[in-house]
Amino acid sequence: MSTYDLLLRGGTLVTAESVFPADLAIAEGQIVEIAPELTGSSREIVDARGLHIFPGLIDAHVHFNEPGRTEWEGFITGSRALAAGGVTAFFDMPLNASPPTLDRASFALKYQAARANSLVDFAFWGGIVPDNLDCLEELAECGVIGFKAFMSNSGIDDFAAVDDVTLYEGMLRAAQLGKIVAVHAENDQMTSTLSQQAIAQGKTGIRDYLASRPVIAELEAISRAILFAQEVGCALHIVHVSTGRGVAMVAEARLHGINVSCETCPHYLVLTEEDMERLGAVAKCAPPLRSQSEQARLWEHVRAGNVQFVTTDHSPAPEALKQSENFFAVWGGISGCQSLLSLLITEGSQLPLSQIAALTSAGIASRFQLGSHKGHVCVGADADLCLVDLNVHFRLEPEQLYYRHQQSPYTGRTMRGRVVRTIVRGSTVFHNGNFTTHRGQLITVATM
Numbered sequence: 545m546s547t548y549d550l551l552l553r554g555g556t557l558v559t560a561e562s563v564f565p566a567d568l569a570i571a572e573g574q575i576v577e578i579a580p581e582l583t584g585s586s587r588e589i590v591d592a593r594g595l596h597i598f599p600g601l602i603d604a605h606v607h608f609n610e611p612g613r614t615e616w617e618g619f620i621t622g623s624r625a626l627a628a629g630g631v632t633a634f635f636d637m638p639l640n641a642s643p644p645t646l647d648r649a650s651f652a653l654k655y656q657a658a659r660a661n662s663l664v665d666f667a668f669w670g671g672i673v674p675d676n677l678d679c680l681e682e683l684a685e686c687g688v689i690g691f692k693a694f695m696s697n698s699g700i701d702d703f704a705a706v707d708d709v710t711l712y713e714g715m716l717r718a719a720q721l722g723k724i725v726a727v728h729a730e731n732d733q734m735t736s737t738l739s740q741q742a743i744a745q746g747k748t749g750i751r752d753y754l755a756s757r758p759v760i761a762e763l764e765a766i767s768r769a770i771l772f773a774q775e776v777g778c779a780l781h782i783v784h785v786s787t788g789r790g791v792a793m794v795a796e797a798r799l800h801g802i803n804v805s806c807e808t809c810p811h812y813l814v815l816t817e818e819d820m821e822r823l824g825a826v827a828k829c830a831p832p833l834r835s836q837s838e839q840a841r842l843w844e845h846v847r848a849g850n851v852q853f854v855t856t857d858h859s860p861a862p863e864a865l866k867q868s869e870n871f872f873a874v875w876g877g878i879s880g881c882q883s884l885l886s887l888l889i890t891e892g893s894q895l896p897l898s899q900i901a902a903l904t905s906a907g908i909a910s911r912f913q914l915g916s917h918k919g920h921v922c923v924g925a926d927a928d929l930c931l932v933d934l935n936v937h938f939r940l941e942p943e944q945l946y947y948r949h950q951q952s953p954y955t956g957r958t959m960r961g962r963v964v965r966t967i968v969r970g971s972t973v974f975h976n977g978n979f980t981t982h983r984g985q986l987i988t989v990a991t992m
């Protein structure tokens with residue numbers, strides 16, 4: 545009889561392919577057996593009857609701001625929120641921390657902070673800005689997951705937007721290094737000029753902000769990035785696509801064999817322009833929330849499989865930065881990394897559970913070539929799992945949030961599916977509101 549470390553008995557497994565009842569056994573941090581009724585002895589047995597066992601989610605886009613702006617969000621608070629939401633790994637963006645992740649030294653600071661404080665596994669994006677092209681090679685050596693560039697103003701002075709030449713040359717180098725380039729795609733000239741004009745005319749309300757970042761600004765930047773990537777032969781990823789039309793451009797390019805993918809975020813799927821008007825600063829983001837008709841088309845593309853994965857773009861800031869009469873001056877960024885799974889289960893009732901697993905784990909593992917050990921529920925994979933009770937409906941209250949700042953546009957919303965346990969490489973890191981000590985490790989990545 546085999547001896548396991550942990551046996552999950554009687555649960556319903558959710559994989560990117562299917563949903564089926566099974567026992568799951570873990571030893572030395574890995575899944576070692578999956579079968580209808582496992583009889584081996586185990587150090588610990590969890591009764592998973594009535595629960596769904598999802599692959600631990602991977603959030604490929606968060607801003608945890610440590611070091612340097614830990615008062616905005618840090619690895620302790622951010623990774624607790626993730627664990628409470630069933631997320632077992634995250635990719636941290638190269639900006640909003642100080643210094644931003646632009647070279648070997650800043651990568652080392654990030655790594656040390658995450659290693660000391662993160663409850664779950666992590667990887668890092670490096671940045672591309674106009675003056676760091678010569679540092680991309682050392683960032684690749686450090687093990688960044690890819691390179692992120694802003695095609696419009698990032699809101700952070702020490703992370704400048706790329707001009708076309710920097711983007712082109714950055715893509716050339718990324719292609720040589722076998723790394724993916726991710727872009728925040730909005731046309732800088734349009735968004736900057738429209739913003740300046742509105743502010744000069746004293747038009748600083750929420751509708752004015754929306755008007756300063758039209759859909760066409762996003763579509764133009766997506767098309768330019770795709771054109772560059774095709775020419776250069778670089779793998780491209782478009783972050784936080786806010787409209788179905790943006791996804792359609794990516795889908796069309798993929799049909800032509802261009803190596804491009806895209807993500808969207810829960811806020812574009814569940815909130816609209818009207819919500820931004822109603823909720824105010826807590827719902828400010830860029831690209832902004834869109835109309836109901838744009839949102840409906842975005843959902844169609846998600847259902848059709850044209851969006852490779854969903855991320856949260858969790859980008860919080862202290863309360864003071866969220867308060868201004870001038871909506872342009874308010875920090876743009878939505879806090880939501882704790883609610884990814886529950887939002888998709890609740891709002892994506894048309895999405896099969898398997899597709900939710902694909903969008904939150906397998907899709908990311910495959911795009912970033914994490915290997916079969918991450919993002920999959922199968923024998924030999926890391927035992928990164930979350931146990932969810934789909935029968936629970938709950939109202940999200942601010943005091944249930946583990947963020948550094950207990951604010952989110954999703955508070956007050958009734959959600960379905962409570963995460964009861966989160967397991968990282970075989971260790972329970974979250975269980976019914978309790979956390980263990982940190983456990984996170986850097987995810988090592990292949991070059992493409």
Ligand SMILES: NC(=O)N[C@H]1NC(=O)NC1=O
Binds near residue numbers: 698728831876878
């Ligand atoms: N700097 C930063 O986090 N910006 C993010 N916030 C947001 O709403 N969109 C972004 O790109």
Ligand SMILES: [Zn+2]
Binds near residue numbers: 728783784830831
């Ligand atoms: Zn962005």
Ligand SMILES: [Zn+2]
Binds near residue numbers: 607637859
């Ligand atoms: Zn972001």
